[in-house]
Amino acid sequence: MNAWMRFCRSRLALVGLVLVVVLALSAALAPWLAPYDPSRQSLIEKRAKPFGKYVLGADEFGRDILSRVIYGSRVALLVGVLSALIALCGGLLLGMIAGFTGGWVDAVMMRGIEILLAFPYLLLALAIVAAMGPGALNTTIAVGIWGVPAVTRIVRSSVLALRETEYVGAARALGSPAPALLCRHILPNVVPGLIVYATLFMANAILLEAALSFLGLGVQPPTASWGLMVSSGRDVLLVAPHVATVPGVAIMIAVLGFNLVGDGLRDALDPRLKGGG
Amino acid sequence: MPVLLGVIFVVMLTIDLLPGDAVTLMLGEHATKDAVAALREHLGLDKPFVVRYLDYIGQLARGDLGRSIQQNRPVSAELADAWPATFELTIGALLIAAAAGIAAGVASAVWPNSLFDALARLGALFGLSMPIFWTGLVLIVVFSLWLNLLPVGGAGSFTHLILPAVTLALPSVAMIARMTRSAVLDVLREDYVRTARAKGVGEFWVLGRHALRNAFIPILTLIGLQSGQLMGGAVLTETVFAWPGLGRLMVKAIFARDYVLLQGAVLLFALAFVIINLLVDLSYGLLDPRITRQG
Numbered sequence: 101m102n103a104w105m106r107f108c109r110s111r112l113a114l115v116g117l118v119l120v121v122v123l124a125l126s127a128a129l130a131p132w133l134a135p136y137d138p139s140r141q142s143l144i145e146k147r148a149k150p151f152g153k154y155v156l157g158a159d160e161f162g163r164d165i166l167s168r169v170i171y172g173s174r175v176a177l178l179v180g181v182l183s184a185l186i187a188l189c190g191g192l193l194l195g196m197i198a199g200f201t202g203g204w205v206d207a208v209m210m211r212g213i214e215i216l217l218a219f220p221y222l223l224l225a226l227a228i229v230a231a232m233g234p235g236a237l238n239t240t241i242a243v244g245i246w247g248v249p250a251v252t253r254i255v256r257s258s259v260l261a262l263r264e265t266e267y268v269g270a271a272r273a274l275g276s277p278a279p280a281l282l283c284r285h286i287l288p289n290v291v292p293g294l295i296v297y298a299t300l301f302m303a304n305a306i307l308l309e310a311a312l313s314f315l316g317l318g319v320q321p322p323t324a325s326w327g328l329m330v331s332s333g334r335d336v337l338l339v340a341p342h343v344a345t346v347p348g349v350a351i352m353i354a355v356l357g358f359n360l361v362g363d364g365l366r367d368a369l370d371p372r373l374k375g376g377g
Numbered sequence: 378m379p380v381l382l383g384v385i386f387v388v389m390l391t392i393d394l395l396p397g398d399a400v401t402l403m404l405g406e407h408a409t410k411d412a413v414a415a416l417r418e419h420l421g422l423d424k425p426f427v428v429r430y431l432d433y434i435g436q437l438a439r440g441d442l443g444r445s446i447q448q449n450r451p452v453s454a455e456l457a458d459a460w461p462a463t464f465e466l467t468i469g470a471l472l473i474a475a476a477a478g479i480a481a482g483v484a485s486a487v488w489p490n491s492l493f494d495a496l497a498r499l500g501a502l503f504g505l506s507m508p509i510f511w512t513g514l515v516l517i518v519v520f521s522l523w524l525n526l527l528p529v530g531g532a533g534s535f536t537h538l539i540l541p542a543v544t545l546a547l548p549s550v551a552m553i554a555r556m557t558r559s560a561v562l563d564v565l566r567e568d569y570v571r572t573a574r575a576k577g578v579g580e581f582w583v584l585g586r587h588a589l590r591n592a593f594i595p596i597l598t599l600i601g602l603q604s605g606q607l608m609g610g611a612v613l614t615e616t617v618f619a620w621p622g623l624g625r626l627m628v629k630a631i632f633a634r635d636y637v638l639l640q641g642a643v644l645l646f647a648l649a650f651v652i653i654n655l656l657v658d659l660s661y662g663l664l665d666p667r668i669t670r671q672g
Contacts, residue, residue: 215386221608315616338529344514345518352507359502359505
């Protein structure tokens, strides 16, 4: 049975896949799907209740929440995908260098990685954003850098294991230079594990972007970002709870989707690792 | 120790790259060049990075964290004011997470594929996917606004602690429940559990004395790592519930570009994280006599 069929056998993984596809479609088709312009203000209709003229109600400026949630999926996906790319590229490069070179280079690099991992969750990204200033691009970079140490560790440990295999030894004995060895024989074996990690990382990246934006350190207004929408709805929480709570549901659905797909991929690609959860 | 020196280095380096600097923020946009230069010199910002790094380490060795730029109070005093609230919050959350997570995980493992197991696993999936700042707001709406049972925010009494601690604990409850379930399921398949059952030990004792004790090491490791998650989450939870702790202090410091205060706060968080994980490492020896410090 191949990996794809194993993936499809898990109902939860399929649910996740559907959620991710819906998310991607809403990001791609936002201008056609959104019933209103996400930044159109209508002050007489501010904090309009859901299920009236606006399906999900309006926020404190009378902007349509549904349209803003749809446009917000663009920010979430863009930050998620780009930061995952940063984390993967950075981690692959560093992990392959550390794992393949070994010796003091490896020792120094791994000490550095340990230091970065000693930052409690969120604090490293907070420090980076604090240094670079808020904004969508800086948030993406901060989230990406936050992911690099973990990817580096994964890549390094699989490179260390692969380096000792017979086919890599054979390639080396045939005089294959180090870069070719890495690209042709080691990289293809590292990638499947990384795909799983990247999917689960996307879930965390979306959460982290939302958290940074919620604190006012991420994406800046008037861009429609889910975290930012929750944060601005907080001020009117007691009079209009839907303004803050609706965008949070969008975050949860997106994160749930990537978590389910990630779990499904892990079980499908490596049945031995079947997760307990 | 080297890890902490490295943490300081990384924090100072990132803050050093900071574009908008503290000085212009303090003096306003229209400050004269001389005033800016004088203040920079006063704060020691005119010195090269390496010198400042070594100065700061020297200060730390004497137990001096410097003075906060905005309040001009010693950073140690600011941190001392804020940390008890954060400590209370994270310990509360850690207890909830450990108790609820382990209980749910064990129950799931004892009755696998039951209705409870299915519900617990589904709950765990949602727990991991909900942004905690949002969970906090939803809990406020339900328990403060609709049911009018608990205060909206602030600190003071035990009732103030309940909502923030539960909010902060939820993702960790989910993680710990998942881990406990798979760890206990693994242990229940071991030969010694079968032996214990075969010799007529009651199911309760099999679980308590043989299974749980052996399943505890991965669970404890996870709890140690979760403490980092909780500290990061504290920043968000404190913002949502207006909880007067380190997290809020940090966010304020970031907005005020108060790098001295920020450095101190990050350092304290990293120190706490390292100490907790050290305690976890040391406790392995107590749980499993085969593990010695020599490894």
